Amino acid sequence: MLRVVVAEDAVLLRAGLAELLTLGGHRVVAAVGDATALAAAVDADRPDVVITDVRMPPGFHDEGLRAALDLRERHPGLPVLVLSQYVATPYATRLLGAVGAQPAGLGYLLKDRVGDVAEFLDALRRVAAGDTVIDPEVVRVLLRQQAVDRAPARLTPREREVLALMAEGLNNQAIGGRLSITEASVVKHCGNIFMKLDLDPAEGNRRVLAVLAHLRGE
Template sequence: MRVVIAEDAALMREGLVALLQRFGHQVVHAAEDADELLEAVAAHRPDVVITDVRMPPRNLDDGLRAALAIRAGHPDIGILVLSQYLGDAYAAKLIAEPVTGPRGGTGYLLKDRVGRVADFMQSLDVIAGGGIVIDPKVIGHLMSSGRPHALDTLSEREREVLGRMATGESNAHIAAGLHVTEGAVVKHIGNIFAKLGLQAQDGNRRVLAVLTYLQAARPDDPPEQALRPPRATTSKR
């Protein structure tokens, strides 16, 4: 696949380039800031964009803002956002848009996932195929609010299956992780679709179900607040 990378840290940027090339992908451009990312996407029209959240020129959420602009202007391009922090508000903002027509996949992963090469490359394949991959740590943080939402009709097992779907797991991986048969997983997914009102003509129901799951749990924190790392307990602000 053809990929544009945006990462201001030179070591991380070059590492991503080398990793993708090692797996046979073509990195058509490696940008150092959000403005360069937008220019590269317009010039190369890649299959997937991989971008950091915190980037120049403002060193705030410039990478995410660029990703949202790319999604609006080129909805067929897959977008993988990498972040050092949980940043649940970023993830929610990226996946909150409704699906209208053909759309590239979406991913939000913590940077330590890149170190698990097999997981990272599998996630990239899911996104390139139009799927959604959200880091399990972010999923847990999103769902910790306990607020009522559209998923209340699902059983505990169905919610667990849907949560694993949101991390990009296949039916076989879900079955192995839950120690059930793949047939049982298929049945749970069918129940999820039915309870969420997703009919066969709704296109990629798996993606729509995951979007429902994530949108229902999106937090209210503004992106700028979510970006900041936790304060040290000994510091005085």
């Protein structure tokens, strides 16, 4: 059972998320409608994971995202799952850029993904466990934009497919199953990705760093 704080200004969606989480066996310790209340709830209840909308009152710009990143500064390693109505690449890249040397525990999902209850709850569990989970559609948009901005790419088409599945938080076995290749082939592709992106084997979460490096065009 996870202790969850939910921040969503739309009353019906907030109530729906709380009900879904409760039915999934988790405990919603607070369900709030703005960024200020989110910060207060996290400071008071110290949840296992936070779910927040990107856009929150009063400005309906990026208040939820900024609140989440501020909370990660105050509570290092706090798992946060950010929900967005549509693919907003600046928000996604800011969230990915916040991984740094901290434990990951970050997710960026489109709200449509909540409709698949099992997939949503699995994403929440993985974020709470410290994984980085990015919506597949967000990954496609980011990688497509990156490919347009920078050519020729250092990665092969297959390596880009592996990288995209890395960003979704899949392990080697799951990536192999999705692409119908062996786990040994996935390991080889991952090694090539790390080498081509000049990632130090001694660094922390190289899978996250690989996604970051590629999206930044490094």
